[in-house]
Amino acid sequence: PYPVEEYWDDLMRVTAGKTNETLARMVLERSPAVPEWMSAQGVRFQKALSGTLGLSRTNAFFFGGGKGMMNAFFARAADLGVDVVYEAEVSGLTLVEGRFTSLTLTHGGEEHRLSARSLVVAAGGYEANIDWLKESWGAGAENFLIRGSPYNRGRLLRVLLDYGARPVSEPDQCHAVPIDARSPRFDGGIATRVDCVIYSIMVNRNAERFYDEGEDIWPKRYAIWGRLVARQPGQIAYAIIDSKSRDLFMPTIFPPIEAASIGELAAKLELDPAKLTRTVSDFNAGVQPGSFDPHQPDGCHTRGVTPPKTNWARAIDTPPFYGYPLRPGITFTYLGVEVDDRARVIFADGTPAENVFAAGEIMAGNILGQGYVGGLGLLIGNVFGRIAGEEAAHRAVN
Incomplete structure (x- = not known):
């Protein structure tokens, strides 16, 4: 409830x-x-799938997603004699x-x-x-x-x-979320959203972090990240994770960019390898000991790093390393x-x-x-x- x-x-x-x-x-x-x-009206519901934004307590999920919901409504309208x-x-x-x-x-x-x-x-x-x-x-x-x-x-x-x-x-x-930069201009839908942000570090095209990725649980923060990315140079950002975080979020429609080292990953993302390596090293050095819990705010934080990360801060140190290029995905104004x-x-x-x-x-x-x-x-x-x-x-x- x-x-x-x-x-x-x-x-x-x-x-x-x-x-x-x-x-x-x-x-x-x-x-x-x-x-x-x-x-x-004929809408059917299903249990929350693993990784659906952690909303199983607060939200109901439609069988067949939004399209399933709309199909049920249109069928009901037809039964009532509504012409569309x-x-x-x-x-x-x-x-x-x-x-x-x-x-x-x-x-x-x-x-x-x-x-x-x-x-x-x-x-x-x-x-x-x-x-x-x-x-x-x-x-x-x-x-x-x-x-x-x-x-x-x-x-x-x-x-x-x-x-x-x-x-x-x-x-x-507007409602804007971070979506894969490889998505189509229109009609990409929910499948293009990338939900790894709270487990990542987010960097702009200068390989610099720009906001606290662990400020709160993803359902209460995912809709601010599209606007944050929109404020970055070129309206693009990159989520960087390692193999420890690969399976903590919903599978993505596009595979992540994979590399054996941070420098190699930077090159594949067309970022400055030296800058990204330094950003990751500085972040790792600031990570404080803690008990990591991917399902709720865990207090795992950084110290001496700007911006700080207040939850889910873990060293990015276990290859392979992964990166997602992200752009603002506008849902509605x-x-x-x-x-x-x-x-x-x-x-x-x-x-x-x-x-x-x-x-x-x-x-x-x-x-x-x-x-x-x-x-x-x-x-x-x-x-x-x-x-x-x-x-x-x-x-x-x-």
């Missing part, structure tokens, strides 16, 4: 209080009922004094105009819009990899903001539209939209001003998706 108050404390810590506390508490308090509701139109793009909305009247849809090469009594906007963020990312991150955004769809370009987010919807969070805030507890979009003057509701990533920034707790994005989508659907249906029939 994951008590609501523990969940709340974790959320307050990772967001540094940058959250709408009313909406956040509502989401967390509804979380215990979510698995039962999902099961009723694929390969269609909404290019514009018409709002009159805060009230939705119609939208423009392109499908099969033809443009259509559709009217409805209410609208739910669940169109995601803009993580696949590299030009928009550059507005906050500069030219370095060209080196970002997008974990999901190439179609999440933020068109409807931009439309709502242009209509005067009140923004939440900041343009440079946090800049979105403000909503109230009925999922109504809020405009700049504080008034709610009459019949426009938002759910999912396009409004997740109400709760995630910064930081992340594993699985929270899906929880926000579930809770606010149901609220938005119920409110939109109520508005349509009344």
